[in-house]
Amino acid sequence: MQKGPGGGFLLRFLAVVAGYALSYSLFRSVSFSHWIPLAGLRLVWLMFLPYRYWPAVVLGEVLPLAYTSIQCLELYGTAWAAFNMLPPVMVVMPVVHWFRQRQPFLDRKQIDGKQSVDIGAFLQCSLIVSIIWSGVFLLSVGLMHAPPGETPSVTSNLASRYLLGNFLGILAIAPLALMAWETLGTARPHTLLQQLSTSRLAMEFVFLTVPVIALLTWLGADAAGDARQVARIAMFIPVAALALRHGWHGAALGGFVASVGIILTMVAKRDPSVIQAQALMALAITSFLLLGSRIAAQNKREQASQIDSKRALEIAQQGFFLSEMRLRQASFALDHIGASVQEAHNQLLGQLRYLLPAVDSRNHYRQATANQQRIYRLADSMYPLAWRDRGLPAALRAGSIARTLDEIGISYQCEILGRGLSSMSPRLHAALYRAACEAVVYLVTQAHPNKVRMTIRGCESQNRRWVVLQVDGVDAHYAATNPATSIEWEWLAPRLGASGLGLDTIRDIALIYAGTLRVRSTEKRVKISLFLQDADSAD
Incomplete structure (x- = not known):
């Protein structure tokens, strides 16, 4: 039995409600006044979820809030x-x-094949929503019915704690989701593991940043007084190093671990x-994200x-080859x-051999042979026939x-070494x-050597291939001693x-093929x- 489009949407809607709740x-359960990762969760859902599922997010949050309101109705008032x-x-x-419509922080155009x-x-949006959520909480505190012996009041200290908690919670969670979206959004599933295994960011994060922050967390948890605060401040160092090397991706990963490390020392x-x-960490993560974004750009x-x-x-x-x-x-x-x-010349001379004298016939034959040799040399200069028949070494x-x-009296020797040519x-x-x-022409016309020795060495290593050409003009005298030549x-x-x-010309060929020329x-x-x-050759 097939389900209609309406039934599929309803199932997805309910799945969003259940997943968000x-x-x-x-x-x-892990959020408190100055550490609210819940704020980061809320913003992540709103950043990536299509608008048609936003009511599902509202419903998924209303359910636990309603349960809390019913439980605390008598304690805090109607x-x-x-x-x-x-x-x-x-x-x-x-x-x-x-922000999604007018100043989007998610670029899906993928002009260069990657999302950005x-x-x-994102930071502007994060700060604004942090201020709004802090105001909502302060208003909620103002509406509380004070339990016996308590007087809830809205203070600047309380406001700063919740503003810091919301903003730091967003900085700890949301950049990770943005990093995953940008990095893995266009990747194929079967290449994800290979990308992670070859990523320098992943290697440095797992084997350097995490152990260093874990060590500082352990030292800070066992220390007391200034030593504990020094351990917390020192957590900025691996975050800064990761951000400077890998941009805002490094700041996102390092900021999350450092934020958790500070909380564990509490x-x-x-x-x-x-x-x-935490205030210093929020400032540091914000700075590193901005600096890292510039580095990434x-x-x-x-x-x-x-x-x-x-x-x-x-x-x-390609143009050279064409x-x-x-x-x-x-x-x-x-x-x-x-x-x-x-063939046509031979046929014509065959028809006229009885009409022309013998001397004229021989002259015509020599002229036809000379013309044939000129055409052969011209064709051979364009593309050697030996190359076509027996390959480049021949x-x-x-x-x-x-x-x-050989015709101009210069000795020539060619040696091909190595493998892979x-x-x-x-x-x-x-x-x-x-x-x-080009090298032979340059040597002969400029140095006039008596001997030209050419050496070609083909090399292959780790799926990369290259060739070295050496043309050596021996006994050069730099002046034409034989005018006849x-x-x-x-x-x-x-x-x-x-x-x-x-x-x-030789230097241009070297540049086209990422090579070098030396004389x-x-x-x-x-x-x-x-x-x-x-x-x-394969990279």
Whole structure:
């Protein structure tokens, strides 16, 4: 039998009534004048509960209040009993409603994928509702019918105690709920345990803050006089440390434990030294929450800046790789066109071989072969055919770099060491090859070495991969001693598909792949070292 929408709402409404009444009774049992965690409970329910369930909260508070009024009717009088049945949570509903609508301290927009809290608005709301609840209690005291031998009166001391109790009770409870909402609101259930196990805040809170405050509580409970007060004041230190390191989340956790620790050192309910320590703690928690919110906002801006920088690097890497893919397609197309032109030329010469002299035929054949070689070199400079057929190591060892250097009389040697090069991403392969071409062009055109030695070392550790490229120009003389090869040097960059802009291009590639560039030069040697990280490796 299916239940209609009205039946489901009624069940949820009754569940809210029962849950609030139960939590109200539990928190009320540990509340007194200058320590009222019940105030924090009330505000938490109003902050997070939808408006349609607010009547359920009122009903859940009326039930225990009515029971108390009936029990104390003869003791405190009818006027007090009737006023006591007015739920304090209902009195502050307009205030909380205004803050939720006009100055919300819960931001659910999730622009960056995370929820956020406005601590300033929360503290303003907390102070206002604390003042209202203190006024309600003082009015209730004024309506009491004095029992025989007692004269209840509203004093400034009583007013300050209840204002402090309400405000400190809110600061002890509500920030924890706000922290849980902000931290766990967008998290998936199966990742909660992993987040907690890797959270530095959780580790420092459990293994540092809690033991320190527990030790101070034990010392304060056994001490007397000034020593006890010193132990209470010293509880501010771990709260401040946690707030400075982790923002207002640390202030919320540390403030709760410190507030409980101060209460546990109390020897009497109205101990003036406890009230003084609580007043200082309320001031400290408020300050730490405000300071922590600024720290958290600054950390978020830094994280957003890091995310933007990382995203910009990813876009740059993607653009670099897409340009390489376009060059690869153009290389394939040129290779295909070259084969087609060669075939058409051969067919044409075959048709005309009886009409042309033998000398002209040989000239045409040589010209066709030279054109075919030009097209092949152009296609190979865009994307080495050895890379396409046998992979990057073959392109570096016996590709266009080796052939071009051999043509201009420079000895070339390539050595690949380490592991993980073949498993790195195609993006890094493309960047590595282009950086190698740019480095060779720079060495040859600037230092004119007799020998170029290239060393590539792939590394992998803890799911992170990187590569180190070293291009070493040996026997450099920094001046072209063979004029016949100067023309070849001018065409070196186009033949290798390099820009020929020197170290700036190599440095740009290093920046895109979070690497570094280092150049060492002596009279007879120039060495370029490049470090690149694989962005596709797991963090």
